[in-house]
Amino acid sequence: MLVQNLAILVLAGFVGFAVISKVPNTLHTPLMSGTNAIHGIVLLGALIVLGLGATGALDQILLVIAIAFGTINVVGGFLVTDRMLGMFKAKKEPEE
Amino acid sequence: MLVQNLAILVLAGFVGFAVISKVPNTLHTPLMSGTNAIHGIVLLGALIVLGLGATGALDQILLVIAIAFGTINVVGGFLVTDRMLGMFKAKKEPEE
Amino acid sequence: MAETQNIAVGVPRESAPGERRVALVPKVVGRLRAAGLDVVVEPGAGGGALMSDWLYEEAGATLGDPWACEIVVKVAAPTPDEIHRLKPGTVLIGFLGTDVEALSTADVHGFAMEAIPRISRAQSMDALSSQSSVAGYLAALLGAQHLTRFYPMLTTAAGTVPPAKVLVLGAGVAGLQALATARRLGAQTTGYDVRPEVAEQVRSVGAKWLDLGIEAIGEGGYARALTDEERAEQVRRLNEAVIGYDVVITTAQVPGRKAPVLVTGDSVTAMRAGSVVVDLAGESGGNCELSVPGEAVVRHDVTIVAPLNLPAGMPEHASELYARNVQALLELLVDQGKLRLDFSDEIVAAACVTRKES
Amino acid sequence: MAETQNIAVGVPRESAPGERRVALVPKVVGRLRAAGLDVVVEPGAGGGALMSDWLYEEAGATLGDPWACEIVVKVAAPTPDEIHRLKPGTVLIGFLGTDVEALSTADVHGFAMEAIPRISRAQSMDALSSQSSVAGYLAALLGAQHLTRFYPMLTTAAGTVPPAKVLVLGAGVAGLQALATARRLGAQTTGYDVRPEVAEQVRSVGAKWLDLGIEAIGEGGYARALTDEERAEQVRRLNEAVIGYDVVITTAQVPGRKAPVLVTGDSVTAMRAGSVVVDLAGESGGNCELSVPGEAVVRHDVTIVAPLNLPAGMPEHASELYARNVQALLELLVDQGKLRLDFSDEIVAAACVTRKES
Amino acid sequence: MSWLQDPATIQCLYIVAFALFIYGLMGLTGPRTAVRGNLIAAVGMAIAVLATALTPGMGNWWLILLGIALGTAVGVPAARKVKMTAMPQMVALFNGVGGGAVALVAWVEFRQSNGFTGEPLYVSIATLFAAVVGSVSFWGSNVAFGKLQEILPGRPITVGRMQQPLNLLLVLITLFCGVAVVAGGTSELLMIGLLVASALLGVAVVLPIGGADMPVVISLLNAFTGLSAAATGIALNNTALIVAGMIVGASGSILTNLMAKAMNRSIPAIVAGGFGGDGTTASASGGPTDKTVRRTSASDAAIQMSYARQVVVVPGYGMAVAQAQHAVREMAKELEAKGVNVYYAIHPVAGRMPGHMNVLLAEADVPYEQLKEMDEINGEFARTDVALVIGANDVTNPAAHTDPGSPIYGMPILNVNESRSVIVLKRGMSHGFAGVDNELYYDPRTSMLFGDAKKSVSQVVEELRAL
Amino acid sequence: MSWLQDPATIQCLYIVAFALFIYGLMGLTGPRTAVRGNLIAAVGMAIAVLATALTPGMGNWWLILLGIALGTAVGVPAARKVKMTAMPQMVALFNGVGGGAVALVAWVEFRQSNGFTGEPLYVSIATLFAAVVGSVSFWGSNVAFGKLQEILPGRPITVGRMQQPLNLLLVLITLFCGVAVVAGGTSELLMIGLLVASALLGVAVVLPIGGADMPVVISLLNAFTGLSAAATGIALNNTALIVAGMIVGASGSILTNLMAKAMNRSIPAIVAGGFGGDGTTASASGGPTDKTVRRTSASDAAIQMSYARQVVVVPGYGMAVAQAQHAVREMAKELEAKGVNVYYAIHPVAGRMPGHMNVLLAEADVPYEQLKEMDEINGEFARTDVALVIGANDVTNPAAHTDPGSPIYGMPILNVNESRSVIVLKRGMSHGFAGVDNELYYDPRTSMLFGDAKKSVSQVVEELRAL
Numbered sequence A, B: 001m002l003v004q005n006l007a008i009l010v011l012a013g014f015v016g017f018a019v020i021s022k023v024p025n026t027l028h029t030p031l032m033s034g035t036n037a038i039h040g041i042v043l044l045g046a047l048i049v050l051g052l053g054a055t056g057a058l059d060q061i062l063l064v065i066a067i068a069f070g071t072i073n074v075v076g077g078f079l080v081t082d083r084m085l086g087m088f089k090a091k092k093e094p095e096e
Numbered sequence C, D: 001m002a003e004t005q006n007i008a009v010g011v012p013r014e015s016a017p018g019e020r021r022v023a024l025v026p027k028v029v030g031r032l033r034a035a036g037l038d039v040v041v042e043p044g045a046g047g048g049a050l051m052s053d054w055l056y057e058e059a060g061a062t063l064g065d066p067w068a069c070e071i072v073v074k075v076a077a078p079t080p081d082e083i084h085r086l087k088p089g090t091v092l093i094g095f096l097g098t099d100v101e102a103l104s105t106a107d108v109h110g111f112a113m114e115a116i117p118r119i120s121r122a123q124s125m126d127a128l129s130s131q132s133s134v135a136g137y138l139a140a141l142l143g144a145q146h147l148t149r150f151y152p153m154l155t156t157a158a159g160t161v162p163p164a165k166v167l168v169l170g171a172g173v174a175g176l177q178a179l180a181t182a183r184r185l186g187a188q189t190t191g192y193d194v195r196p197e198v199a200e201q202v203r204s205v206g207a208k209w210l211d212l213g214i215e216a217i218g219e220g221g222y223a224r225a226l227t228d229e230e231r232a233e234q235v236r237r238l239n240e241a242v243i244g245y246d247v248v249i250t251t252a253q254v255p256g257r258k259a260p261v262l263v264t265g266d267s268v269t270a271m272r273a274g275s276v277v278v279d280l281a282g283e284s285g286g287n288c289e290l291s292v293p294g295e296a297v298v299r300h301d302v303t304i305v306a307p308l309n310l311p312a313g314m315p316e317h318a319s320e321l322y323a324r325n326v327q328a329l330l331e332l333l334v335d336q337g338k339l340r341l342d343f344s345d346e347i348v349a350a351a352c353v354t355r356k357e358s
Numbered sequence E, F: 001m002s003w004l005q006d007p008a009t010i011q012c013l014y015i016v017a018f019a020l021f022i023y024g025l026m027g028l029t030g031p032r033t034a035v036r037g038n039l040i041a042a043v044g045m046a047i048a049v050l051a052t053a054l055t056p057g058m059g060n061w062w063l064i065l066l067g068i069a070l071g072t073a074v075g076v077p078a079a080r081k082v083k084m085t086a087m088p089q090m091v092a093l094f095n096g097v098g099g100g101a102v103a104l105v106a107w108v109e110f111r112q113s114n115g116f117t118g119e120p121l122y123v124s125i126a127t128l129f130a131a132v133v134g135s136v137s138f139w140g141s142n143v144a145f146g147k148l149q150e151i152l153p154g155r156p157i158t159v160g161r162m163q164q165p166l167n168l169l170l171v172l173i174t175l176f177c178g179v180a181v182v183a184g185g186t187s188e189l190l191m192i193g194l195l196v197a198s199a200l201l202g203v204a205v206v207l208p209i210g211g212a213d214m215p216v217v218i219s220l221l222n223a224f225t226g227l228s229a230a231a232t233g234i235a236l237n238n239t240a241l242i243v244a245g246m247i248v249g250a251s252g253s254i255l256t257n258l259m260a261k262a263m264n265r266s267i268p269a270i271v272a273g274g275f276g277g278d279g280t281t282a283s284a285s286g287g288p289t290d291k292t293v294r295r296t297s298a299s300d301a302a303i304q305m306s307y308a309r310q311v312v313v314v315p316g317y318g319m320a321v322a323q324a325q326h327a328v329r330e331m332a333k334e335l336e337a338k339g340v341n342v343y344y345a346i347h348p349v350a351g352r353m354p355g356h357m358n359v360l361l362a363e364a365d366v367p368y369e370q371l372k373e374m375d376e377i378n379g380e381f382a383r384t385d386v387a388l389v390i391g392a393n394d395v396t397n398p399a400a401h402t403d404p405g406s407p408i409y410g411m412p413i414l415n416v417n418e419s420r421s422v423i424v425l426k427r428g429m430s431h432g433f434a435g436v437d438n439e440l441y442y443d444p445r446t447s448m449l450f451g452d453a454k455k456s457v458s459q460v461v462e463e464l465r466a467l
């Protein structure tokens, strides 16, 4: 199980590496923001731990915060990225 | 196990896709030859099946052939690729 | 004395007024010497092109009487006087013109440079092309010199002057060269010709093509003469087109005929004051109605220049190119230092306008 | 009759021989009219530039006696006759020259175009620059016209001619323009100046820089005169350098002095036959020892051209640029249709060479 | 419903989810596909969350919904309302909370498993790694946010020569707590010690870094958060977390590197700055003033222009010196091919001789119709998206209008500063012919592309072609 | 030794191996890193084989060694001795045996497991998939080899209108056998039927494809073999096989696509040809002769020139028509930056007026020193690696020397055919001014880059920049 996960880890690393090879500077910030949204996936971790039965009050509070954090990361991340990318959509509408 | 393997499969597909995005035509043939050598990895399949105890004579003959085939693929593939790529090394030696 | 057995090429001093060219230049003399020919140069022959006698001597020529040589090379057609000085059987090379009666009575082999066929193999002997290049280049400069305005666009602290518009009528060798030269100087160029296939060539020197919708494709790559209606129509449409241009350079010729009139007096009246017409067809009557061949006149505030013998205005290089053409022809006529006229050769046959009775 | 209250600008016909320019062109007349000035043009004033009287009238000028106007604009300095025709208190604008005695006795305000300071704000009035541009352009063409060879490289069936090498001595406004123009025509260009900072400017028009190792930086962006040793050394090194060039264009001037001799007779002798020297400093004595100002002479098979008043060779645009310079100056001198001389203004103060005693 | 809750189904959904992440990320690397790429990644995220919700035995729904509601309530308005200029700090904040979530989950895991008793070694190591990195990322990002939002001062804040020993101490404490836990320690104090020490570390490292370097730091922390998510994935044996986390970790590292390069900074130098080393802070080169200029890069200039409707090229003496005319013409052609209107604004005295620009542009075969005189073009600038000033200086200097003491006062100029943005190509901050400073360069709408004009323009051409 | 044989160790070695594959493959995509990339991948392969050898319980060593020895004895000399021109068929052969190995392994697995009794469904499906694809690949590759080696005729071989029904039949048989086995059939006849039917399918599909399309077909089969290896990996639960196979499958597909595009062919058209559809076969356009010309692409021209020591540009009327002079100059600059000597060979009558080329090249600012007259350059061609003929035709036509009947007989020409290779840029096969055919274009050392000269040269410039 662990080694398989390791294989996946390595492959994912290569994917990340190969995909981001040459990106124009202007896209650096949106891209950072986009990947930032993707690591909002940590939300899943919080969901699982809470969903599968964390019980103590402190634990639950902590996990609710974690879920809230994760949600902010995901939702805010994608929205902000979309807004940043708005400038690429704006092009030449008046003309066409 | 299977799903993990599927995950690996998908990731590997993305890697293959992302790595070969834009390659100059002149490198097409060496690249084909290089990837060809890599799928010589089937040798491993033959090794495992034979090594982990195939017994019948026919099976053993088939597997020896399979190993021979795999070896040809691997060894020949890498060598031929290297020779093809020789032309990229030849450049401008007389000058420098 | 093996050398005395070589046949000799004589280079007279050109006698035509204003002719500054010479049929051979020192550089080419050297090559002919190397090919086993003697060269006799009349003293002062290169004077018009600012090439002194000692340059010829240095190249291996002797100074002396060129008319006694087996081969005499000239630029312009010989005068009657000069024809008298030719020995019978002499090979005479030059622009011999259409009037070859006198020559044939003198019993010489006359090779006319303008009669060399325009086939690929003969391109190195094509003096019409080489001299037209010179003429085209100088025509563009002449336009710039007489124009009261700049060719190029210029944005300065004292305002912007727009680029001059140059129209070239007749896009043969000279016309294309004029277009290219004017464009180099920054003018906006347009070309026109009756042969429609020239449009691509005009564009290939960065000029626009003026399409009037009249075509006249003749033989051998030359234009044919237009019918009367066609001519009238052409002149009418040109009258309209010409008005917008600062410089109009005309090069339209039809071999063996009077040059067509392309720019009428009316057109000139309608042109902007200070504009220029450069008429390269001056020798065959001119493409502009108001041209005075050999002069620059101002009519209706437009300068009309109709130079005669424009190539003589750049004598050294014009002579050099001409001499190379002559050299290439000589190589065809002379074999190992001996004259050998092979009239079965297409070029020799076509170029020979008079032939000694033998 | 509000119009009669406008002050009037008079444009005489230039009287200097060969002067084809005119101080105002119709286009600028229109603008002055729009700015509330009357313009009186002497009949035939634009004739030399091929601009007819009715063009002026169309632009709003009246034909009449320009000398009666409050402001008289000229190109060349007025002759004594002309000075007599000026009313006291008239504002006279033009290239007034160094001899202003006569003017000051005539009690007029003389504004010399050549005295306008070369500061950024005054660039639109800088007639020296605008006329130098014209001169530089024409100098390059003059070289091409007198050279017995091509400027551009040309590979033809009759052999290849190499590009001409053009050297420009003195890379001020005219020199740079000459370099740029010659290069456009395909020549290989090289520039030289005593002011080393000009090297970058020479390269910026695609020319090479000839480094002789002599520097002479004067005031206000002009060159200073060289010391005797410096001059001797410069001439010696130039003698060597000049030999390899087909065309040498000289523009070296030091304000208020005789032009330095840069091309000696010896250099000319050593140049290749057929080469050309174009001497733009003809008016101040010439940069070439053998120059005959105003003529084209052949010495040692080298053509030496020393034109006087070259800008007059392209009268329409030269006049137009000059007129724009004059217009810019007038805008400084005239306020709402009234003369208002503000001698505290740097430009007004510097340009005014004689002042009416008030 | 049963097959839906089959672990295989969930795993397959995870695979679909990360495939969408990757596909979306590929889209994000090109301006044309970026918007769609972001959407695709978002869909992937939705699928991943749904798949998790399907996990058999999930409970605590109310709490989960509470958390999600809270997060949405905070995140959506924040993302919607933030000003475009405040985007970088918003990203920092979002990144920070992500790291915070990781750290919290790790803490709870510690508590739930009673200090990892009975868990395999790799689980404890991965969880602790996640805790440390998440905590550093959370606090570091918050400091970065504070600096950019100007809650904290933007300049480097250090404790002087004590910086390095302090950092070292924090690292040692973190390590000690971690090792103790792995070795079997179950005291929660160890875990809290680890979280606090790494939190302090995050603060201590980011505080000394200057505001100009912040974007790079945020990107670095972003990559860290990704790695911590991957570690959580390993601990929880969750493929989606592993893949998504690792992709962010890898691409984030590359991205950080690219960003640092584009800003002419090296990551070690920046981080060294954080560790009290001698990483010099980025500042405008040259210019004795304390005004700052904004640098830009060829690729940014290219993108900016390719999305413009109208670009006006303002050539000057520098273009002539660099002999950049051919490259300029080429650039214009590329832009025209993208549907951009290109004009050339020719100032009467640009260059060093009358008509200097004309000669050069004609040589490069620029159509006469595109050359505009000053009077003609000055009205156009207000309608121009980008004014590209190539080696021109004096002829664009607003001092000619505004400063009566200036030697160029009274000279008409090209009003490039009226256009929406200005990109100036020159080698450094040196003066033009008139020898005076140019206020234009300090205008917030101006960015400078330093370097020889020919080289810069050629780079822009390349970038345009790559778009 | 024990820890070495730990499955975890072996798995880790596999991970290292495939990481090296990927890294190597990345290297193979650039000319500078390709050689090293290939080596790295080979090292990865060695590690994978070693790791497999470590698997606990391995036996049959002698047989294994026998197989390896056999393979080496055949493979090494074959790879060493093959002529450069025969490389493509050698690759086909190697690919084929790889597919063969997969098919054989699948067969043995079937036999060993007694028709997959007791194996999970996915094992049987994956194995059968491997068997079919491996078999198709083996036989298809062998046919491709035969065609390229000219053992089989290169032209398409079909059974006419029966082709489609035949192929369909073979597909159905294959499917039937496969489904039967999956459904529980254990008869070995089913397996043999499947192998035979897919073998015939491989032959039947490749035979009708013309020789010109072979490289694309080989690449496609290569991708297939990769997929079959991945399937084997799934069946054997072997990560290395899965990853390596899948990478080859994916990259091979992309590569096939790229190759087809570069040859102006579409994969569906090619395969349709194999299935008896109307995929027209690639042939030289224009020209009534049956002589063929070799096409090339901008990227190949770029690579060829960038690795040359000397390139001579031969401009002609076509360059003038296309007004390509600026692009040509740019290209020369790129080449010079790469250390290539560039000259321009100016024929006396190139173009349509004396000095035509001079005017244009001067406009583009080509230094005079690089312009060479005919006499000067003709001696140089023998020392020239690439002669790049841009829109010139008559002036390079050897008929001027060899064919007394030709209208250009006797005209001096540029001896471009003496240089090591010639690239001709023109729009099609039409004639020049003299209206005669040019033998040069059919020379084996000549390749044609069709298209407008300006566009072609600009593409070459782009490719040069991308190198």
Ligand SMILES: NC(=O)c1ccc[n+]([C@@H]2O[C@H](COP(=O)([O-])OP(=O)(O)OC[C@H]3O[C@@H](n4cnc5c(N)ncnc54)[C@H](OP(=O)(O)O)[C@@H]3O)[C@@H](O)[C@H]2O)c1
Residues within 6 Å of the ligand: D120, D123, D129, E315, E316, E317, E318, E319, E321, E322, E348, E349, E350, E351, E352, E353, E354, E355, E356, E390, E391, E392, E393, E394, E395, E396, E425, E426, E427, E428, E429, E430, E431, E432, E433, E434, E451, E452, E453, E454
């Ligand atoms: N046109 C005329 O007739 C004439 C005649 C004489 C004087 N002038 C004067 O010249 C000035 C012309 O203004 P302008 O804006 O054209 O030029 P400018 O004000 O002189 O500025 C030129 C700028 O180009 C930059 N530069 C130089 N070489 C460069 C290179 N290789 N690459 C990139 N940038 C380079 C320089 O900055 P860096 O060093 O930082 O790169 C400099 O600031 C005016 O002041 C005018 O009055 C004009």
Ligand SMILES: NC(=O)c1ccc[n+]([C@@H]2O[C@H](COP(=O)([O-])OP(=O)(O)OC[C@H]3O[C@@H](n4cnc5c(N)ncnc54)[C@H](OP(=O)(O)O)[C@@H]3O)[C@@H](O)[C@H]2O)c1
Residues within 6 Å of the ligand: C120, C123, C129, F315, F316, F317, F318, F319, F321, F322, F348, F349, F350, F351, F352, F353, F354, F355, F356, F390, F391, F392, F393, F394, F395, F396, F425, F426, F427, F428, F429, F430, F431, F432, F433, F434, F451, F452, F453, F454
């Ligand atoms: N120089 C002179 O003074 C002069 C004067 C008159 C005649 N000539 C004659 O002209 C000929 C000159 O020879 P040359 O080799 O320069 O030219 P050429 O033989 O006329 O061939 C030009 C070639 O360029 C190609 N082409 C045309 N437009 C193109 C474009 N846009 N892009 C790419 N290719 C293009 C054409 O082929 P595609 O259509 O297939 O593209 C054509 O085959 C000689 O035969 C000479 O005798 C010369």
Ligand SMILES: NC(=O)c1ccc[n+]([C@@H]2O[C@H](COP(=O)([O-])OP(=O)(O)OC[C@H]3O[C@@H](n4cnc5c(N)ncnc54)[C@H](O)[C@@H]3O)[C@@H](O)[C@H]2O)c1
Residues within 6 Å of the ligand: C118, C119, C120, C123, C126, C128, C129, C132, C169, C170, C171, C172, C173, C174, C175, C192, C193, C194, C195, C198, C220, C221, C222, C223, C226, C251, C252, C253, C254, C255, C260, C262, F352
């Ligand atoms: N085959 C060769 O090697 C070769 C060599 C040299 C020239 N040529 C060709 O021969 C042709 C003629 O060359 P040339 O320069 O000696 O021609 P030219 O001097 O006889 O005439 C000049 C041009 O005027 C044009 N013209 C004639 N009547 C006209 C009219 N009414 N209106 C407008 N234009 C008119 C002609 O079409 C021609 O283009 C050219 O096309 C040239 O390419 C071929």
Ligand SMILES: NC(=O)c1ccc[n+]([C@@H]2O[C@H](COP(=O)([O-])OP(=O)(O)OC[C@H]3O[C@@H](n4cnc5c(N)ncnc54)[C@H](O)[C@@H]3O)[C@@H](O)[C@H]2O)c1
Residues within 6 Å of the ligand: D118, D119, D120, D123, D126, D128, D129, D132, D169, D170, D171, D172, D173, D174, D175, D192, D193, D194, D195, D198, D220, D221, D222, D223, D226, D251, D252, D253, D254, D255, D260, D262, E352
């Ligand atoms: N600030 C402005 O706006 C402005 C406007 C116009 C001109 N200028 C500058 O003023 C300078 C002079 O312009 P100009 O053309 O009127 O100058 P000019 O006509 O007085 O002199 C021409 C050139 O000759 C050079 N020269 C003098 N003696 C020489 C010698 N012995 N050898 C070689 N060269 C010698 C000078 O350096 C000068 O470059 C130029 O550099 C120009 O840029 C500035």
